[in-house]
Amino acid sequence: MIDVSDVRAAASRISGRIRHTPVLPVGASLWFKLEYTQHAGSFKTRGMLNQILSAPTVPAAGIITASGGNAGLAAAYAARELGVPAEIYVPVTAPPVKVAKLGKLGARVVQVGNEYAEALSASVSRAAETGALFCHAYDDPAMIAGNGTLGLELLDQVPGGFDTVLVAVGGGGLIAGVIAALSPAARVVSVEPVTAAALHDALRSGGPVDVPVSGVAADSLGARRAGGIPYELASSFDVPTLLVEDDAIVDARRRLWDDYRIVVEHGTAAAYAALTSGVYQPAPGERVVVLLCGANTDPSDLA
The missing domain is CATH 3.40.50.1100 (Rossmann fold)
Structure with missing residues (x-):
């Protein structure tokens, strides 16, 4: 199984070739990891x-x-x-x-x-x-370890540390890397659209299964089946999986634009939608990071 040693090796291997993306504090206990500013517009x-x-x-x-x-x-x-x-x-x-x-x-x-x-x-x-x-898009050990390097960055970027990271999930390559980098020290939470819930259904079924895919975020979170490696990591660390409706994703994407002038794709906004829709309600004093992982989108519908 992928672990933090693999993520550290990946960090060394890709050093100097990727951006160390910033973290934006947006409240006393909330931060955005601005990974959408990465080369080519996403964590991948x-x-x-x-x-x-x-x-x-x-x-x-x-x-x-x-x-x-x-x-x-x-x-x-x-x-x-x-x-x-x-x-x-x-x-x-x-x-x-x-x-x-x-x-x-x-x-x-x-x-x-x-x-x-x-x-x-x-x-x-x-x-x-x-x-x-x-090169597999999400179910490959090296791909997952590389993705996890953003988790190592987070450890140095949030003063006083954090408790929880909300991650939008498609095939699972991002959340698997974050789990490898941060678990069990931080709680990693999966957020998926109701209309494309591959990891949620895998964990409920005891293994990856084919799921129907549709909805506003299908272009980036549209894997029909969760990866085997992401499933094993999420299962091993008992990762919670939350589901958000399309209208909540659309609303969260617009709020990111209206409130912070952040332009992201619908799949990315799913992670924030867990908070804005109330599907995830932090405990008092809980310190939460939302990964904003991709911005390859047409911003014309935000005007």
Whole structure:
């Protein structure tokens, strides 16, 4: 199982290649971790860099990944920085803003299917055909360890420490890294849309299961099945899973804009929606961090 030693090794490996993203205090007992300011607009750049740098070799064919958008952007950025080709498979439903950015980063973009799962299947077949390094978007030890490096940063960024971290969850690659970095010292809480609850259903069922995927956050939290590694970590540390409705996610995203001039995607806003909707109610004096993990979105609907 991934643990903090793997996360520390990842931090050393990707040092100098990622941004140490800031923390914003927004109340006496609440902080935002502004990970959406990371290279390529999300936390996934940490994990992709670690995944590629951990590989014994990168074939001439480069790397291949499947993504709802953010993992692809991270892979394209990492590949460009490391000087290797990248081929990214995304659903035809991927937001145009993400697809356009992939092209700007120099990746070859292939759109397949209506869901992440279909793009994933096509990308695995293509990697086997070409010999490219397949980089999983969330269920890979190196990816997870790299993502966890933001948790190590948090330990140095919140004066006096914190009790709880709220994390938006799709396939589980981010929360798995945070669990590895911070548990059991801090409580890590999963927040998922009601319409895409892969980790919640996995923990309820005793293992990853296929779930229906829809809703406003499906482009970034649209994994049909939670990863095996995230499931094992979340199960081992008895991670609570909360579900939020789409209207709460939309409201939280707008509040982040109205109150703080923070622009994030709907999936990212899910973590904050746990607080604004009352699904998560901190105990008196509880010190809470909300991870704001991605900002690859079209801000026009916030005007």
